[in-house]
Structures are given as structure tokens and as C-alpha cells.
Amino acid sequence: MAASLRVIVVLVTYYYLNLTGISVGAAALPIPPGAFALRADGTGGLIIDSGTTITSLVDVAYKRVRAAVRSLVKLPVTDGSNATGLDLCFALPSSSAPPATLPSMTLHFGGGADMVLPVENYMILDGGMWCLAMRSQTDGELSTLGNYQQQNLHILYDVQKETLSFAPANFYLKTQQITPSSVRLRALVLAPMAAFLVWILLLLPYVAISSTASHGVRLELTHADDRSGYVGAERVRRAADRSHRRVNGFLGAIEGPSSTARLGSDGAGAGGAEASVHASTATYLVDIAIGTPPLPLTAVLDTGSDLIWTQCDAPCRRCFPQPAPLYAPARSATYANVSCRSPMCQALQSPWSRCSPPDTGCAYYFSYGDGTSTDGVLATETFTLGSDTAVRGVAFGCGTENLGSTDNSSGLVGMGRGPLALVSQLGVTRFSYCFTPFNATAASPLFLGSSARLSSAAKTTPFVPSPSGGARRRSSYYYLSLEGITVGDTLLPIDPAVFRLTPMGDGGVIIDSGTTFTALEERAFVALARALASRVRLPLASGAHLGLSLCFAAASPEAVEVPRLVLHFDGADMELRRESYVVEDRSAGVACLGMVSARGMSVLGSMQQQNTHILYDxxxxxxxFEPANCGEL
Known part of the structure; x- marks a missing residue:
């Protein structure tokens, strides 16, 4: 009997608004009427987006806004581009000095709806600087209304009526009750889509909203070391090295390509395009298929990045070895290049994308902290997930010049928070995974859409919003609010600021699929190591051969008794079982803490997540999250 195949047709995911003008105070800015117009060919326009922090305006409009703010602020201008990534900043007399008084800014939308932005919604304080929290969209014609400008606004999307409504709200003053009678909702009509719907279906099949959310998909994840045959101490050593490199990659993340990888725990590093590349940071692999007819391929699953990419024979100028045949676009009936003017190309943002006239396609370059990089063109293709779900029009990187190694895979599937991530393109609102134990060979399940669900007993903690500024934007990462750590019955004396994410993107705690051993900011790691050393009544031993710093000598490492360990998140406690934070090397007679120290940030790794079903809503x-036997889900 032939199995049925679900084919998902992709449609439009962007919410376009009809912005007609901008005022600062009572003065309407001299912005050309067509600056924000959505054209019949799908270029231009303005979208409202939850994943973009700082509003970007087409350059002609941004220059008018910048000039208006510059003329109103009677403070010296200072260069804040390196510290904030913003173009217009003013020097305050002192870091505690209140900023100057400025009028509100008003965004005028079609239908007579005005969105009034108080000064705190378009200016941002950073130490001794006060900056305009907007930027120029110089790489395309699409403007984006970001979430910084939407703060303290209650925004309602009525998809059926094709309207967006909004009202002021103060979500920080819990004692103040906002009732429907105290505010007046203002509705604005979404820009009509009928005029270019056919064009989008024919030429822009890369933007996606799909029925994946309704029927759900289950995929199987395998550990990279399983396929490579690593076991015992070598598997632990690789995990520690992978964790150090992964965290160093996070710390070195910048908004643009990097030619130099950060140093790993062994002090070696990769610099420049021709340098040697160290071991991959790949942890979990997923089997999918690409093209028509479908070509099976294995890719790294990565919750810490967005781009989906695979090596391409188009032809491939430089490709690392992979177990499966290279994907050849010419052999697929559903491959299509993405235009430089498309929203998906613009979602890459400069300098990840490289476009210059004439428009021959959206070229990209992407690099990772372990030295892996991919260079090619952005395209769309049909991806097959599992045995019965084909998704048309998924945007992906077709890499023809690739450096590094991804552990028996051909590329990567990004699952981060950005618009190019798989979950964003599928239109699913939730996904979950459950990692089997570190040394197990059983596959780990990944659920997309409605199949991702937990019991009512699950604990819940909010994601921390992505940083609002800084030269190193980390909007792809899933940040959590870690408030403390308990060992035994003692809450460790760790300053909560150690785990805090600053508006400039420093610090914070990330939950990640690609980091094996949890990395704690060094002050927190020292406090934890001291607490464990004082409670485990065994001699200390060297763990240098494993890449770990805290180890105990024991004739039977599996019998080492360790105290209770709890991670306190905002609203939820995660208690780690012994096997989730202790690793053993029986041949050397040691039991070690399966965590590492990091400078500047913390990462919740996959070992500490094992046998815990974790759902991203x-x-x-x-x-x-809730405890689970992951091998039986």
C-alpha cells in the first residue's frame, strides 16, 4: 500500500501595513509619499514584525527622522556605532543625568490610525549615551516596524478582518488596570494583498505559513558521535571541546561575517578563509530530504542560528566531505533562486547578504564560531520532513564554497528566532524535543507543530526578549532568566547580575541544542565547583584528559554520591538528576562535573536537558519542561 504524502503549499507570512507619514511633535516630516508604498511587484512596503527589535526605515525616510531628532536635542553628538550599532547618539552630562525632553513621534497609517510613540519608544539609554532607536534600511526597500517601537502597546491581529488594532498599555505597572473603557482602540486596514497575490504565489514561494501547525511532524535526532563511533572518554573529551568552542562562537557572534574563529579551550584558533578548521560543534543530526525528486540528506539541528543550508553541486567550488551525494539544483524540478529585492534576502541583513546590480540572485556568506562557513546563494526548494510531509518553497542557502566539518552531515537546519529559521518558515508556533541520555544510542524525538505538547504538570518560564542594541546582535538565541543555583539545601551566593542580559547583548543565559555541557559564567562556575568539592568526600583528580575542571577520584565512579542540584529559572525550578550533571571515565577512575566555565555568558547545554521533554512555545x-523517558516518547 502506498503511503500518502502531505504537500504543504506555502503562502504569505508578512503583515504589511500602509504607513503614510511620520510626525515628530506637531511637525509632519517631508517624507516622499511613495517611500513606504508596497509595489505591484512585491517590493517596498512596511511590515510589522515581532522578531525585529529596532525599526528600520527606507533611507529617505530615516534621514528625515534623524534630522528632526538631531535638531531637537541640544546635546553633543557622540559616536555610538561601536557600542550600540546605532547611527545617532548624544552624550549625556553623566550616566545618571536625565535625558532632554522630546515630543512624541507619530506614525500615520492609512484609515486614519495614528500610533503615538512616547520618547522611550524611539530613544534608548545606554550608559552615558542617548540614541535614536531606529536605523536606515540601506540594503533594500522594505521597512520594518520593530518590537522596540511596539513596547507598552497592546496589539491585536484580526486575520479574518485583515485589520490590526492597538492601544496603549503599561505592562510594567501591575497595579494599574487597563480596561476597554479607558483606552480607544484604533483599527487600521492592512495593505490589500489581492493585487499581487498571484505574483507572490508564482515568484515568491519562499515565504511560508503552512498546515504543519495543524497536523504536526515528528523527526528523529541522532547524536553526531553515534554516527562517528565515539564512546567513553573520547566522547566526553569531544563534548567538552565542542562546548568550549560553541560558547566561544556565541561570544564572538557579530552582525556580519567574521574571518576569525575565537580561541577554544585548547588555545588553538582558526583565522582567515584558508586556515585549518577544528572539530565541528555539531551535536544532534536530523535526516530530511531536499528537492524533487527528494534527495536524502543529514543536517545539524541548531537552535542557536537561523539559516537552513546545504552543500550544493552548482558546481561546488569547495566542499567538505559528506556521506551522501551532493545536492544538485539542476536535477530538481522545484529549485528557484531568490531575488535580491525579496523580503527573504533582506531578512539576511547586510553584511550577510551581498547584492549588487544587476540582480543576479541573493548571494550570502555565513560563518560560525567553530570556523565552519558557507558561501553561496539563497534559494527556495521543496523539503521533505519525515516520511509524509513535503513543504514547498522553503528558503535555504545553496552553499558552493564551504569550509569546516559538520560531522557526517551536509549542512545545517537553523531553529532560532529569526525569519529564516525552519520553524518561522513553517509557521509553527511551537516545537519540542527530548534528548536521550548522553551516552545512549537511542534516537531523540523532535516534534513540530501540534505534535509538540506536554502534560499539565509541566513547569514554565518565559523567554527573555532579545537584546535591543549593541554591535553584536544575538536575536536568534533563546534567552532564559536564570535567577540562582542550589546545591543540596544551600542557595549559592551568586550575584543575580551574573546571569542578566544587558540591552547591549552582554551576559545572559541561552538554552541551546548544540552545546553539550552547560557553560556557566566563570563566577557562577567557581561557586558551584566549590560547593560540590566541599560536599563530595573524595579526593580531587585531574580531568584534563577529558577537558573538564572538577573531577573526583573513585574506584567506582558510578557509585560517587553527589548532592541535589537545582537551577532556579523565573517561575520554574529545574532539578538535575545525577546523570544529567555527572560524567564518568571508569578506565581512569574519575567522576566529573559535566559543566564548563565561560567568560561573559552562560549556556544551558543538552546534557543537562537530557530525559527532559522541552517545549518552545x-x-x-x-x-x-517536564521529566520524561525520552527513548519511549
Missing amino acids: LERGILS
Whole structure:
């Protein structure tokens, strides 16, 4: 009997608004009427987006806004581009000095709806600087209304009526009750889509909203070391090295390509395009298929990045070895290049994308902290997930010049928070996974859409919003609010600021699929190591051969007794079982703490997540988790 195949047709995911003008105070800015117009060919326009922090305006409009703010602020201008990534900043007399008084800014939408932005919605304080929290969209004609400008506004999307409504609200003053009678909702009509719907279906099949959310998909994840045959101490050593490199990659993340990888725990590093590349940071692999007819391929699953990419024979100028045949676009009936003017190309943002006239396609370059990089063109293709779900029009990177190694895979599937991530393109509002134990060979399940669900007993903690500024934007990462750590019955004396994410993107705690051993900011790691050393009544031993710093000598490492360990998140406690934070090397007679120290940030790794079913609810902005036997789900 032939199995049925679900084919998902992709449609439009962007919410376009009809912005007609901008005022600062009572003065309407001299912005050309067509600056924000959505054209018949699909270029231009303005979208409202939850994943973009700082509003971007087409350059002609941004220059008018910048000039208006510059003329009103009677403070010296200072260069804040390196510290904030913003173009217009003013020097305050002192870091505690209140900023100057400015009028509100008003966005005028079609239908007579005005969105009034108070000064705190378009200016941002950073130390001794006060900056305009907007930027110029110089790489395309699409403007984006970001979430910084939407703060303290209650925004309602009525998809059936094709309207967007909004009202002021103060979500920080819990004692103030906002009732329907105290505010007046203002509705504005979404820009009509009928005029270019056919064009989008024919020429822009890369933007996606799909029925994946309704029927759900289950995929199987395998550990990279299983396929490579690593076991015992070598598997632990690789995990520690992978964790150090992964965290160093996070710390070195910048908004643009990097030619130099950060140093790993062994002090070696990769620099420049021709340098040697160290071991991959790949942890979990997923089997999918690409093209028509479908070509099976294995890719790294990565919750810490967005782009989906695979090596391409188009032809491939430089490709690392992979177990499966290279994907050849010419042999697929559903491959299509993405235009430089498309929203998906613009979602890459400069300098990840490289476009210059004439428009021959959206070229990209992407690099990772372990030295892996991919260079090619953005395209769309049909991806097959599992045995019965084909998704048309998924945007992906077709890499023809690739450096590094991804551990028996041909590329990567990004699952981060950005628009190019798989979950964003599928339109699913939630996904979950359950990692089997570190040394197990059983596959780990990944659920997309409605198949991702937990019991009512699951614990829940909110995601921390992505940083609002800084030269190193990390909007792809899933940040959590870690408030403390308990060992035994003692809450460790760790300053909560150690785990805090700053508006400039420093610090914070990330939950990640690609980091094996949890990395704690060094002050927190030292406090934890001291607490464990004082409670485990065994001699200390060297763990240098494993890449770990805290180890105990024991004739039977599996019998080492360790105290209770609890991670306190905002609203939820995660208690780690012994096997989730102790690793053993029986041949050397040691039991070690399966965590590492990091400078500047912390990462919750996959070992500490093992046998815990973890659900990412993207719609509600929360992470839920509960204990589970992952091998039986």
C-alpha cells in the first residue's frame, strides 16, 4: 500500500501595513509619499514584525527622522556605532543625568490610525549615551516596524478582518488596570494583498505559513558521535571541546561575517578563509530530504542560528566531505533562486547578504564560531520532513564554497528566532524535543507543530526578549532568566547580575541544542565547583584528559554520591538528576562535573536537558519542561 504524502503549499507570512507619514511633535516630516508604498511587484512596503527589535526605515525616510531628532536635542553628538550599532547618539552630562525632553513621534497609517510613540519608544539609554532607536534600511526597500517601537502597546491581529488594532498599555505597572473603557482602540486596514497575490504565489514561494501547525511532524535526532563511533572518554573529551568552542562562537557572534574563529579551550584558533578548521560543534543530526525528486540528506539541528543550508553541486567550488551525494539544483524540478529585492534576502541583513546590480540572485556568506562557513546563494526548494510531509518553497542557502566539518552531515537546519529559521518558515508556533541520555544510542524525538505538547504538570518560564542594541546582535538565541543555583539545601551566593542580559547583548543565559555541557559564567562556575568539592568526600583528580575542571577520584565512579542540584529559572525550578550533571571515565577512575566555565555568558547545554521533554512555545514566548523517558516518547 502506498503511503500518502502531505504537500504543504506555502503562502504569505508578512503583515504589511500602509504607513503614510511620520510626525515628530506637531511637525509632519517631508517624507516622499511613495517611500513606504508596497509595489505591484512585491517590493517596498512596511511590515510589522515581532522578531525585529529596532525599526528600520527606507533611507529617505530615516534621514528625515534623524534630522528632526538631531535638531531637537541640544546635546553633543557622540559616536555610538561601536557600542550600540546605532547611527545617532548624544552624550549625556553623566550616566545618571536625565535625558532632554522630546515630543512624541507619530506614525500615520492609512484609515486614519495614528500610533503615538512616547520618547522611550524611539530613544534608548545606554550608559552615558542617548540614541535614536531606529536605523536606515540601506540594503533594500522594505521597512520594518520593530518590537522596540511596539513596547507598552497592546496589539491585536484580526486575520479574518485583515485589520490590526492597538492601544496603549503599561505592562510594567501591575497595579494599574487597563480596561476597554479607558483606552480607544484604533483599527487600521492592512495593505490589500489581492493585487499581487498571484505574483507572490508564482515568484515568491519562499515565504511560508503552512498546515504543519495543524497536523504536526515528528523527526528523529541522532547524536553526531553515534554516527562517528565515539564512546567513553573520547566522547566526553569531544563534548567538552565542542562546548568550549560553541560558547566561544556565541561570544564572538557579530552582525556580519567574521574571518576569525575565537580561541577554544585548547588555545588553538582558526583565522582567515584558508586556515585549518577544528572539530565541528555539531551535536544532534536530523535526516530530511531536499528537492524533487527528494534527495536524502543529514543536517545539524541548531537552535542557536537561523539559516537552513546545504552543500550544493552548482558546481561546488569547495566542499567538505559528506556521506551522501551532493545536492544538485539542476536535477530538481522545484529549485528557484531568490531575488535580491525579496523580503527573504533582506531578512539576511547586510553584511550577510551581498547584492549588487544587476540582480543576479541573493548571494550570502555565513560563518560560525567553530570556523565552519558557507558561501553561496539563497534559494527556495521543496523539503521533505519525515516520511509524509513535503513543504514547498522553503528558503535555504545553496552553499558552493564551504569550509569546516559538520560531522557526517551536509549542512545545517537553523531553529532560532529569526525569519529564516525552519520553524518561522513553517509557521509553527511551537516545537519540542527530548534528548536521550548522553551516552545512549537511542534516537531523540523532535516534534513540530501540534505534535509538540506536554502534560499539565509541566513547569514554565518565559523567554527573555532579545537584546535591543549593541554591535553584536544575538536575536536568534533563546534567552532564559536564570535567577540562582542550589546545591543540596544551600542557595549559592551568586550575584543575580551574573546571569542578566544587558540591552547591549552582554551576559545572559541561552538554552541551546548544540552545546553539550552547560557553560556557566566563570563566577557562577567557581561557586558551584566549590560547593560540590566541599560536599563530595573524595579526593580531587585531574580531568584534563577529558577537558573538564572538577573531577573526583573513585574506584567506582558510578557509585560517587553527589548532592541535589537545582537551577532556579523565573517561575520554574529545574532539578538535575545525577546523570544529567555527572560524567564518568571508569578506565581512569574519575567522576566529573559535566559543566564548563565561560567568560561573559552562560549556556544551558543538552546534557543537562537530557530525559527532559522541552517545549518552545513561540506564540506565548515561554519554555516549558517536564521529566520524561525520552527513548519511549
